[in-house]
Amino acid sequence: MNRKILGREAVQEALDVSLQRDKDVILIGQGVPDATQTYGTTAGLVDKYGTDRVYEMPLSESAMAGVMLGASLVGARPVMTFARLEFFLLAIDPIINQAAKWCYMFNAQTHVPMTLRLIIGRGWGQGAQHSQSLHSWFAHIPGLKVVLPATPYDLKGLLIASIEDPNPVIFIEHRWLHYNHGHVPEGYYKTPLGIPNLIRKGDKATVVSSGYMTIESIKAVNNLNKQGIEVDLIDLRTLSPLDDTIILESVKKTGNLVVCDHASLTGGFSSEIITRVCEKSFGSLKNSPIRISLPDSPTPTTRGLANYFYPTVKHIENAVKSLLGIKTEDPFKDIKPTDKLDIPDQSFKGPF
Amino acid sequence: MSFMKDKGLADLSLKKEVNSPLQKKMFFDILRIRRIEEEISRQYSDQEMRCPVHLSIGQEAIGVGVSANLKPGDYVMSGHRSHAHYLACGGNLDKFIAELYGKETGCTNGLGGSMHLIDKSAGFLGSVPIIGSTISIATGLAFETKRRKKSNVTVVYFGDSATEEGVFYESLNFAKSLNLPILYVCENNEMSVETPFSKRRHQQQKIVDIANSFNIESLCSDGQICEGVYGNAKYLIEGIRCGEGPKFIELMTTKLVEHCGPKIIGMESEGVCDPLTYYKEKLLNDKIIIQKDIDVYEMDIQEEIKKAFDKAKKAKFPSRDKLKANIFYKGEK
Known part of the structure; x- marks a missing residue:
C-alpha cells in the first residue's frame, strides 16, 4: 500500500x-x-x-x-x-x-x-x-x-x-x-486545511517551511541527521488558516528557530511566523531566529545568476548549525555559474 | 440632450405590449422608488445613515421597465447606484432602509450598506461599487444557469463608465462565445462621477456599437420613458428566453442627483426629462390614471416609508460577535 x-x-x-x-x-x-x-x-x-x-x-x-x-x-x-x-x-x-x-x-x-x-x-x-x-x-x-x-x-x-x-x-x-x-494513497482522502505537518522530530532546532522549500528542508534535515543533529521540521501546509500551536510547542522544546520561505524576504510569511513566536513565546528563544528566503530582487533569467538566487539545502543546514554555534562556510561557495541547477530533475527538458 | 430624439423609437414599441394594469404598476413603482429616495435624501443630513449613497433619482424608469419583464428565478445584479434596481425587482424595503442605518435588520445585517445590497428572495444577488465587477460575476450566474440547463435569465445593470473597464469587453466576448442567457443593461447618464462622457470617449464612439461589434443584439433607446424601456427589454429578454444568447441595451438617462450624497439637483434644468413627471402626465392625458388614484397611492407609500424608517431607527446594531462571524463560510459544503 x-x-x-x-x-x-x-x-x-x-x-x-x-x-x-x-x-x-x-x-x-x-x-x-x-x-x-x-x-x-x-x-x-x-x-x-x-x-x-x-x-x-x-x-x-x-x-x-x-x-x-x-x-x-x-x-x-x-x-x-x-x-x-x-x-x-x-x-x-x-x-x-x-x-x-x-x-x-x-x-x-x-x-x-x-x-x-x-x-x-x-x-x-x-x-x-x-x-x-x-x-x-x-x-x-x-x-x-x-x-x-x-x-x-x-x-x-x-x-x-x-x-x-x-x-x-x-x-x-x-x-x-x-x-x-x-x-500517495489511491482514491479519496483529504488533508485538513490549517494543520501544519510535523515531518521530522528532533530537539536541537525548529525548522518551519512551506511549499517547495519543504522539499529542500527535508533534504537538509536528512543531512543534519547524518551529522547527529536532530531537528523538528514543520511543514505549514496552509498559511491561512494557520494553527501555530505545534510551532510554539516545538520552539519551547528546541529554543532555536529557522524559517524557510520560497519568497522574497521583506514582508514575507517568515516574518509572520517569527513574530508569532516572539509574541507568544519570546522567552523560549535561545538565539535570534533566522530567515531563509529568496533575495529582495526580481528573479534573474540566466542560470549564471539564478544559481545564486535560490537558497540551497546547504543554506538551511548552515542556518541550523550556526544557531548551534557550529562554524559554516558560504553555502554558494561550491556553486559555479555554469552549473545546471535550473531543472527539477533530468527528465525536465524545458521549456516550461 | 441628444437622446431625447429617441423618444419616438421607444414609444413605437409599446403599442401592443402594455395594458393599463401594467402601466399603473410601472408608474407606481417609479413613484414609490422616487419617494423612498427623496426620504433618504431628506434624512441623510441627520448623519444616522452613515454610508455613501448613490441615489437613483432620475434613473428609476430603467429598473422598473426592465424588471416588469422578470420572472421568479431570474437573477439581477448591479453596481454602486443600485437602489432602484433592488427595489424595482422586489427587494425588501424594510431591510433596505435598515441596511442604510447599519442595523442588524438590514439586508446584510449592516455589514454591506448602500453599496452592497442583496435580496435573494427577489433574485437580487448583489451589488458592489467596484465599477464593472458585477458584469463578469453576473455573466457567471448566466454561465451556471445555462450549464444546468435552467431557463432563467440574468440581468446586470451598470453605468456608462463601466464600459471603459476591460472586464466589460472580456465578459461580452465570453457571454457571446457560449451564448449565455444574460441581458446587459447600460445606464448611460453620461457621467463618471463628475467627468462627462465627452471627456472619456471620442464623440463618434457609441457604447451600443461596442456591444454590436461582438455580434450581440443591441439596442439604444431613451431610458426616461418607462414603457419604451419595458418594450425594448421585453423584446430582448424574450429572445434570451428563446435561447438566442446574450443581449445588450444602452439606455440614455440623467441622474438628477449629485454623484454620491443626498443632494437633488432638480428637475427643471433645460432639456432634462424626468421619468416620473413624464409618465404621470402621459397616464393622466391618456386617462389611464386619475389624480385621485395618485393621491391615494402617495399616502400609502408615505405610510410604508415612514414605517420602514421608524423600524430601521429602532432596530439594534448587529451584536459585537458579528465582527468576525462570517469571514469564512462555515456551513456545509
Whole structure:
C-alpha cells in the first residue's frame, strides 16, 4: 500500500476524484483541456467528464475569475487554473475585492466555493514574470484561504480539501513539485486545511517551511541527521488558516528557530511566523531566529545568476548549525555559474 | 440632450405590449422608488445613515421597465447606484432602509450598506461599487444557469463608465462565445462621477456599437420613458428566453442627483426629462390614471416609508460577535 507517484499525478488524481464525487465541480483555465494538459495535471479529464465539466477559456483572466465567482454563487464549485501565478494578477479585483469579501459583506447569505490553482515556475529561464511567490500577499487578505502543498501526498489531499472547502482557496503549486515522487494513497482522502505537518522530530532546532522549500528542508534535515543533529521540521501546509500551536510547542522544546520561505524576504510569511513566536513565546528563544528566503530582487533569467538566487539545502543546514554555534562556510561557495541547477530533475527538458 | 430624439423609437414599441394594469404598476413603482429616495435624501443630513449613497433619482424608469419583464428565478445584479434596481425587482424595503442605518435588520445585517445590497428572495444577488465587477460575476450566474440547463435569465445593470473597464469587453466576448442567457443593461447618464462622457470617449464612439461589434443584439433607446424601456427589454429578454444568447441595451438617462450624497439637483434644468413627471402626465392625458388614484397611492407609500424608517431607527446594531462571524463560510459544503 505504499504506492509512489509523481506530484503531477497526485494533482491529477485529486481533480479526478473531486470531479467524480461532486457533479458541481468544474475545471477551467487556459490549456486545461488541451494537449499539454497543464503539465499532465489534467490528463484524461476532459475525455472522462466532458466539455461541460472541463473548460477551455478565453484569455480573459479578470472576467473569467468573476464569471467563476458568479457561477459558484449559484451552485458550481469551480477549480480555476493559472499556468503561472503572474497571470492570476490580472484577476486581482474579482478575487481580492470580491470573492474574499463576498461571504462577509453579504452576511453569509451567499458564499464562494472556488479554488484557484496558481503555478509557480522555477528554472529554465523563467525569469522575473514566471516565478513569483506571492503567498504572503494573499495570506494578508481576510477571507482567502492560502494553501502551499509540499509533498505528493499533500498535493492530492490538500487539493481535495481545497475544492471541498466552501470558501475561495488559493492553492499554490510549485512547478517542481510535479516532478517529486512520494507516497500517495489511491482514491479519496483529504488533508485538513490549517494543520501544519510535523515531518521530522528532533530537539536541537525548529525548522518551519512551506511549499517547495519543504522539499529542500527535508533534504537538509536528512543531512543534519547524518551529522547527529536532530531537528523538528514543520511543514505549514496552509498559511491561512494557520494553527501555530505545534510551532510554539516545538520552539519551547528546541529554543532555536529557522524559517524557510520560497519568497522574497521583506514582508514575507517568515516574518509572520517569527513574530508569532516572539509574541507568544519570546522567552523560549535561545538565539535570534533566522530567515531563509529568496533575495529582495526580481528573479534573474540566466542560470549564471539564478544559481545564486535560490537558497540551497546547504543554506538551511548552515542556518541550523550556526544557531548551534557550529562554524559554516558560504553555502554558494561550491556553486559555479555554469552549473545546471535550473531543472527539477533530468527528465525536465524545458521549456516550461 | 441628444437622446431625447429617441423618444419616438421607444414609444413605437409599446403599442401592443402594455395594458393599463401594467402601466399603473410601472408608474407606481417609479413613484414609490422616487419617494423612498427623496426620504433618504431628506434624512441623510441627520448623519444616522452613515454610508455613501448613490441615489437613483432620475434613473428609476430603467429598473422598473426592465424588471416588469422578470420572472421568479431570474437573477439581477448591479453596481454602486443600485437602489432602484433592488427595489424595482422586489427587494425588501424594510431591510433596505435598515441596511442604510447599519442595523442588524438590514439586508446584510449592516455589514454591506448602500453599496452592497442583496435580496435573494427577489433574485437580487448583489451589488458592489467596484465599477464593472458585477458584469463578469453576473455573466457567471448566466454561465451556471445555462450549464444546468435552467431557463432563467440574468440581468446586470451598470453605468456608462463601466464600459471603459476591460472586464466589460472580456465578459461580452465570453457571454457571446457560449451564448449565455444574460441581458446587459447600460445606464448611460453620461457621467463618471463628475467627468462627462465627452471627456472619456471620442464623440463618434457609441457604447451600443461596442456591444454590436461582438455580434450581440443591441439596442439604444431613451431610458426616461418607462414603457419604451419595458418594450425594448421585453423584446430582448424574450429572445434570451428563446435561447438566442446574450443581449445588450444602452439606455440614455440623467441622474438628477449629485454623484454620491443626498443632494437633488432638480428637475427643471433645460432639456432634462424626468421619468416620473413624464409618465404621470402621459397616464393622466391618456386617462389611464386619475389624480385621485395618485393621491391615494402617495399616502400609502408615505405610510410604508415612514414605517420602514421608524423600524430601521429602532432596530439594534448587529451584536459585537458579528465582527468576525462570517469571514469564512462555515456551513456545509
